[in-house]
Amino acid sequence: MxxxxxxxxxxxxxxxxxxxxxxxxxxxxxxxxxxxxxxETTIAGSAKPLPRLVSPEDQKYQPVSLSGTVGEGALYVLVSAKRIGAGWRVISPFTTEDGRTVLLDRGFTPVDLKQAPARAETLTIEGNLHWPDDRNSSTPANDTEANTWFARDIGPMAEALGTEPLLVVTRSMTPPDPGLTLMPVDTAGIPxxxxxxxxxxxxxxxxxxxxxxxxxxxxxxxx
Incomplete structure:
Protein backbone atom coordinates (compact mmCIF):
# COMPACT_ATOMS: atom_id res chain seq x y z
CA MET A 1 0.00 0.00 0.00
CA GLU A 40 -25.56 46.26 -23.65
CA THR A 41 -27.20 48.58 -21.14
CA THR A 42 -24.91 51.42 -22.26
CA ILE A 43 -25.58 50.77 -25.95
CA ALA A 44 -29.35 50.87 -25.44
CA GLY A 45 -29.28 53.94 -23.18
CA SER A 46 -30.68 57.38 -23.85
CA ALA A 47 -29.00 59.31 -26.67
CA LYS A 48 -26.90 62.36 -25.84
CA PRO A 49 -25.33 65.14 -27.92
CA LEU A 50 -21.80 64.70 -29.21
CA PRO A 51 -19.33 65.31 -26.39
CA ARG A 52 -17.08 68.36 -26.51
CA LEU A 53 -14.43 66.75 -24.34
CA VAL A 54 -13.57 63.29 -25.63
CA SER A 55 -12.80 60.44 -23.21
CA PRO A 56 -12.64 57.09 -25.06
CA GLU A 57 -12.54 55.04 -21.86
CA ASP A 58 -15.64 56.69 -20.40
CA GLN A 59 -17.59 57.31 -23.63
CA LYS A 60 -17.16 54.05 -25.53
CA TYR A 61 -20.58 52.81 -26.72
CA GLN A 62 -22.24 56.06 -25.55
CA PRO A 63 -25.48 56.60 -27.51
CA VAL A 64 -25.59 59.88 -29.42
CA SER A 65 -28.14 61.74 -31.52
CA LEU A 66 -27.14 64.19 -34.23
CA SER A 67 -28.51 65.86 -37.33
CA GLY A 68 -26.58 67.01 -40.36
CA THR A 69 -25.36 65.95 -43.79
CA VAL A 70 -23.04 63.30 -45.22
CA GLY A 71 -20.17 64.93 -47.07
CA GLU A 72 -18.15 64.00 -50.11
CA GLY A 73 -15.71 61.13 -49.86
CA ALA A 74 -15.92 57.71 -48.26
CA LEU A 75 -13.45 55.19 -46.91
CA TYR A 76 -14.04 51.47 -47.34
CA VAL A 77 -13.14 48.91 -44.67
CA LEU A 78 -13.06 45.30 -45.86
CA VAL A 79 -15.23 43.11 -43.60
CA SER A 80 -17.29 39.94 -43.73
CA ALA A 81 -20.94 39.92 -42.68
CA LYS A 82 -22.72 36.77 -41.52
CA ARG A 83 -24.99 35.19 -44.13
CA ILE A 84 -23.96 37.91 -46.62
CA GLY A 85 -20.25 37.51 -47.26
CA ALA A 86 -17.49 39.97 -48.01
CA GLY A 87 -18.18 43.65 -48.31
CA TRP A 88 -17.28 47.10 -47.08
CA ARG A 89 -17.99 49.18 -44.02
CA VAL A 90 -18.52 52.68 -45.39
CA ILE A 91 -17.00 55.52 -43.37
CA SER A 92 -17.92 59.07 -44.46
CA PRO A 93 -17.56 62.58 -43.06
CA PHE A 94 -20.70 63.83 -41.33
CA THR A 95 -21.18 67.54 -40.63
CA THR A 96 -23.62 68.35 -37.86
CA GLU A 97 -25.98 71.30 -37.82
CA ASP A 98 -23.70 73.10 -35.37
CA GLY A 99 -20.71 72.76 -37.70
CA ARG A 100 -18.79 69.80 -36.31
CA THR A 101 -17.51 67.14 -38.71
CA VAL A 102 -17.01 63.59 -37.45
CA LEU A 103 -16.56 60.11 -38.89
CA LEU A 104 -19.81 58.27 -39.58
CA ASP A 105 -19.94 54.50 -40.00
CA ARG A 106 -22.86 54.32 -42.43
CA GLY A 107 -23.11 50.52 -42.64
CA PHE A 108 -22.33 47.68 -45.03
CA THR A 109 -22.33 47.40 -48.81
CA PRO A 110 -21.49 44.25 -50.85
CA VAL A 111 -17.94 43.90 -52.10
CA ASP A 112 -18.87 44.63 -55.71
CA LEU A 113 -20.69 47.87 -54.83
CA LYS A 114 -17.91 50.15 -53.69
CA GLN A 115 -19.89 53.36 -53.80
CA ALA A 116 -21.64 55.57 -51.26
CA PRO A 117 -22.67 59.03 -52.49
CA ALA A 118 -22.88 62.13 -50.32
CA ARG A 119 -26.28 63.06 -48.88
CA ALA A 120 -27.14 66.75 -49.14
CA GLU A 121 -30.46 66.46 -47.31
CA THR A 122 -30.58 66.76 -43.52
CA LEU A 123 -30.32 63.38 -41.83
CA THR A 124 -31.11 62.37 -38.27
CA ILE A 125 -28.65 59.86 -36.88
CA GLU A 126 -29.01 57.68 -33.81
CA GLY A 127 -25.83 55.81 -33.09
CA ASN A 128 -23.03 55.01 -30.67
CA LEU A 129 -19.57 56.42 -30.15
CA HIS A 130 -16.99 53.74 -30.75
CA TRP A 131 -13.25 53.23 -30.55
CA PRO A 132 -12.97 49.86 -32.32
CA ASP A 133 -10.11 47.43 -31.79
CA ASP A 134 -10.23 46.02 -35.32
CA ARG A 135 -6.48 45.90 -35.69
CA ASN A 136 -4.23 43.14 -34.35
CA SER A 137 -0.79 41.76 -35.18
CA SER A 138 -2.08 39.93 -38.29
CA THR A 139 -4.08 42.84 -39.76
CA PRO A 140 -2.58 44.05 -43.08
CA ALA A 141 -1.58 47.65 -43.58
CA ASN A 142 -4.25 49.84 -45.14
CA ASP A 143 -3.97 50.39 -48.89
CA THR A 144 -4.96 54.05 -48.91
CA GLU A 145 -4.22 54.52 -52.60
CA ALA A 146 -6.78 51.85 -53.50
CA ASN A 147 -9.07 53.04 -50.70
CA THR A 148 -9.01 49.62 -49.09
CA TRP A 149 -8.84 49.71 -45.32
CA PHE A 150 -8.50 46.67 -43.10
CA ALA A 151 -9.36 48.34 -39.80
CA ARG A 152 -11.25 51.39 -38.62
CA ASP A 153 -8.15 53.35 -37.65
CA ILE A 154 -9.77 56.51 -36.34
CA GLY A 155 -6.71 58.78 -36.45
CA PRO A 156 -5.68 58.09 -40.06
CA MET A 157 -9.31 58.07 -41.21
CA ALA A 158 -9.99 61.43 -39.59
CA GLU A 159 -6.89 62.85 -41.25
CA ALA A 160 -7.92 61.43 -44.65
CA LEU A 161 -11.42 62.89 -44.48
CA GLY A 162 -10.64 66.08 -42.57
CA THR A 163 -12.82 65.30 -39.54
CA GLU A 164 -12.52 65.21 -35.78
CA PRO A 165 -11.08 61.89 -34.54
CA LEU A 166 -14.52 60.79 -33.39
CA LEU A 167 -16.44 57.83 -34.84
CA VAL A 168 -20.22 57.38 -34.67
CA VAL A 169 -21.57 53.98 -35.69
CA THR A 170 -25.08 54.38 -37.09
CA ARG A 171 -27.92 52.56 -35.36
CA SER A 172 -30.70 54.29 -37.28
CA MET A 173 -30.76 56.91 -40.03
CA THR A 174 -33.74 59.02 -41.11
CA PRO A 175 -34.26 58.98 -44.03
CA PRO A 176 -32.46 55.64 -44.60
CA ASP A 177 -29.24 55.27 -46.58
CA PRO A 178 -30.11 53.56 -49.89
CA GLY A 179 -28.09 50.42 -50.64
CA LEU A 180 -26.44 50.22 -47.21
CA THR A 181 -27.19 47.74 -44.43
CA LEU A 182 -26.68 49.10 -40.94
CA MET A 183 -24.07 47.37 -38.78
CA PRO A 184 -24.72 48.89 -35.34
CA VAL A 185 -22.55 48.39 -32.31
CA ASP A 186 -23.37 45.24 -30.31
CA THR A 187 -21.63 42.67 -28.12
CA ALA A 188 -21.64 39.86 -30.69
CA GLY A 189 -17.98 40.41 -31.53
CA ILE A 190 -16.81 40.35 -27.91
CA PRO A 191 -15.61 36.81 -27.10
Missing part, protein backbone atom coordinates in the same frame (compact mmCIF):
# COMPACT_ATOMS: atom_id res chain seq x y z
CA UNK A 2 2.89 2.35 0.69
CA UNK A 3 3.81 2.21 -3.03
CA UNK A 4 0.35 3.54 -3.93
CA UNK A 5 0.42 6.63 -1.73
CA UNK A 6 2.73 8.72 -3.96
CA UNK A 7 0.87 8.16 -7.28
CA UNK A 8 -2.46 8.59 -5.51
CA UNK A 9 -1.40 11.90 -3.99
CA UNK A 10 0.05 13.00 -7.33
CA UNK A 11 -3.19 12.11 -9.12
CA UNK A 12 -5.43 13.84 -6.57
CA UNK A 13 -3.22 16.95 -6.54
CA UNK A 14 -3.31 17.20 -10.33
CA UNK A 15 -7.08 16.78 -10.39
CA UNK A 16 -7.47 19.43 -7.68
CA UNK A 17 -5.42 21.89 -9.74
CA UNK A 18 -7.50 21.20 -12.87
CA UNK A 19 -10.76 21.56 -10.93
CA UNK A 20 -9.44 24.84 -9.50
CA UNK A 21 -8.74 26.13 -13.00
CA UNK A 22 -12.25 25.14 -14.09
CA UNK A 23 -13.76 26.90 -11.09
CA UNK A 24 -11.73 30.03 -11.89
CA UNK A 25 -13.08 30.00 -15.43
CA UNK A 26 -16.64 29.83 -14.08
CA UNK A 27 -15.87 32.88 -11.96
CA UNK A 28 -14.51 34.61 -15.07
CA UNK A 29 -17.70 33.63 -16.89
CA UNK A 30 -19.83 35.44 -14.30
CA UNK A 31 -17.54 38.47 -14.52
CA UNK A 32 -17.68 38.54 -18.34
CA UNK A 33 -21.45 38.23 -18.35
CA UNK A 34 -21.61 41.25 -16.07
CA UNK A 35 -19.32 43.22 -18.40
CA UNK A 36 -21.42 42.32 -21.45
CA UNK A 37 -24.63 43.21 -19.66
CA UNK A 38 -23.19 46.59 -18.72
CA UNK A 39 -22.11 47.23 -22.33
CA UNK A 192 -16.91 35.00 -24.05
CA UNK A 193 -15.32 31.54 -24.12
CA UNK A 194 -14.99 30.97 -20.39
CA UNK A 195 -17.69 28.27 -20.25
CA UNK A 196 -15.85 26.23 -22.92
CA UNK A 197 -12.60 26.70 -21.02
CA UNK A 198 -14.27 25.56 -17.78
CA UNK A 199 -15.68 22.45 -19.46
CA UNK A 200 -12.22 21.68 -20.86
CA UNK A 201 -10.55 21.92 -17.45
CA UNK A 202 -13.24 19.84 -15.72
CA UNK A 203 -13.01 17.23 -18.49
CA UNK A 204 -9.25 17.05 -18.07
CA UNK A 205 -9.75 16.62 -14.32
CA UNK A 206 -12.11 13.71 -14.98
CA UNK A 207 -9.64 12.07 -17.37
CA UNK A 208 -6.81 12.65 -14.88
CA UNK A 209 -8.80 10.93 -12.11
CA UNK A 210 -9.66 8.00 -14.37
CA UNK A 211 -6.01 7.58 -15.37
CA UNK A 212 -4.95 7.82 -11.72
CA UNK A 213 -7.53 5.22 -10.71
CA UNK A 214 -6.45 2.89 -13.51
CA UNK A 215 -2.78 3.28 -12.58
CA UNK A 216 -3.40 2.69 -8.86
CA UNK A 217 -5.59 -0.36 -9.59
CA UNK A 218 -2.91 -1.87 -11.86
CA UNK A 219 -0.18 -1.27 -9.29
CA UNK A 220 -2.32 -2.85 -6.55
CA UNK A 221 -2.72 -6.00 -8.66
CA UNK A 222 1.03 -6.25 -8.99
CA UNK A 223 1.49 -6.48 -5.23
Missing amino acids: TRLIAPLLFGLSGAAILIGLGTWQLQRLDWKRGVLEQI NDHLQYAITWFSLAGVWLLMTGAFVWRRSKED
